[in-house]
Amino acid sequence: MRTICFYFQVHQPFRIKPYRFFDIGDDHYYWDDYSNKSIIRKVAQKCYLPMNALLLDLINSNHGKFKVTFSISGVCLDQFEAYAPDVLESFQRLVNTGQVELLSETDAHALCSLVSPAEFKRSVESHQAKIKRLFNGYQPKVFRNTELIYSDKIGSMVAEMGYEAMLTEGAKHILGWKSPNFVYQNAIDPNLKILLKNFQLSDDIAFRFSNKTWSDYPLTTEKFVNWINAIPKEQEVLNLFMDYETFGEHQWAETGIFEFMKSLPAAVFNHTNFGFSTTTEVARAAKPIAKINVPVPISWADEERDLTAWLGNDLQNEAFSKLYELEAKVKKIDNPEIQRDWNYLQTSDHFYYMCTKFFSDGAVHSYFSHYETPYDAFINYMNVLSDFILRVKNKEKELETVGKEEV
Incomplete structure (x- = not known):
């Protein structure tokens, strides 16, 4: 064949x-x-x-x-x-x-x-x-x-x-x-x-x-x-x-x-x-x-074929870690809007837009991004994530209140 x-x-x-x-x-x-x-x-x-x-x-x-x-x-x-x-x-x-x-x-x-x-x-x-x-x-x-x-x-x-x-x-x-x-x-x-x-x-x-x-x-x-x-x-x-x-x-x-x-x-x-x-x-x-044998993750992006397109700088790692810190809390919340936003906020493109690479790889990243700079992408995402965190905390409090009332 x-x-x-x-x-x-x-x-x-x-x-x-x-x-x-x-x-x-x-x-x-x-x-x-x-x-x-x-x-x-x-x-x-x-x-x-x-x-x-x-x-x-x-x-x-x-x-x-x-x-x-x-x-x-x-x-x-x-x-x-x-x-x-x-x-x-x-x-x-x-x-x-x-x-x-x-x-x-x-x-x-x-x-x-x-x-x-x-x-x-x-x-x-x-x-x-x-x-x-x-x-x-x-x-x-x-x-x-x-x-x-x-x-x-x-x-x-x-x-x-x-x-x-x-x-x-x-x-x-x-x-x-x-x-x-x-x-x-x-x-x-x-x-x-x-x-x-x-x-x-x-x-x-x-x-x-x-x-x-x-x-x-x-x-x-x-x-x-x-x-x-x-x-x-x-x-x-x-x-x-x-x-x-x-x-x-x-x-x-x-x-x-x-x-x-x-x-x-x-x-x-x-x-x-x-x-x-x-x-x-x-x-x-x-x-x-x-x-x-692939002990360290690879990808199809950039010259390195590694994860640095999404997790290669402090901006990306900060946003990524803050998002996934919420996982356990989000999974306890039965709310369609919370679950939708949790899903969509995970999309890899949001982190790709924050990439600060230069030269040929940087040109490719700029082509796909609708932000003027990676820093704009980071600020916009973190503003949204800050609001999402507040919503999750408020839903947590509601659940705690309901739990106490049931007791």
Whole structure:
């Protein structure tokens, strides 16, 4: 078996509205509904709707031979339901073909796997329930953690939840001389298969496609197929993992990205011995060659492929620790608004906006952030968190009062 596994991450956060210090204790609604609706509709028109239509056409025209895999965050699904039901319907049509796989992840696209096994499990189960409700009882078999974050310990938690496989980054400092083009096993529980992103070929599409200073610009299907054919014959799997917004949003339609994707399957079928598979098909068909040891968490972000995009400075660590200090208290509170805000405040993007990196990584962070500076992002988030803490404390007092009255 020689196969290409296309995996696309679909995610949009609930962005926080400008929230001043003087709003604390007075305004308990944190979300920028206008921006969130405007952005989801803009990305729908540029990416989701045209790309979903293109994929549906490729699936139908190739009679079951072309397949892709998606992970759609819970917060993104919430926005599809609220602002873009046509997009949700287009994803449902894709899944109904039987050639599209959906993965599990955390509902809020959160970093909770790093600090709380209990919250991690709750968030995953919440996402499972959402996928089941929206996609006709669908039950994912493979897991994709937020930002492809993975470690041996996280993998073992995922295995305990019953998943067959998990995705992560084919980071050089983990692989060493080994290739990402094989299936591996979790070091603690070898029953969990590990699929690794080939970041070189993935990023050629996701990041370098329209870069006119790139030595291989322009990227054509002929050139890409030649690179595929150069993969040693014993290497069975090419995992191309990327943000779905690559198509039409990060790489505009004018770059030719849609035409590239439209012509790629035929080029692969006609000029290589590769086919296409979903992640479950890869995990079940390819025999793992070894355990992969990842004692310290990795991700798919930045040059380091570590956690510093979200937890690399004092601002991020302060906000992150203050948020998760509330976990035990929040779980005692039966209040829909508290639970919603607890969920949405965990989204990794809020911490990403606080990153203070410079040079090439810093440019990427600035592109994705709607704040002028990381410090603005931190101040705005901490103002909101301060109000949320007050609300939690007030609910605690109410519970204590009710408990005393019952006694």
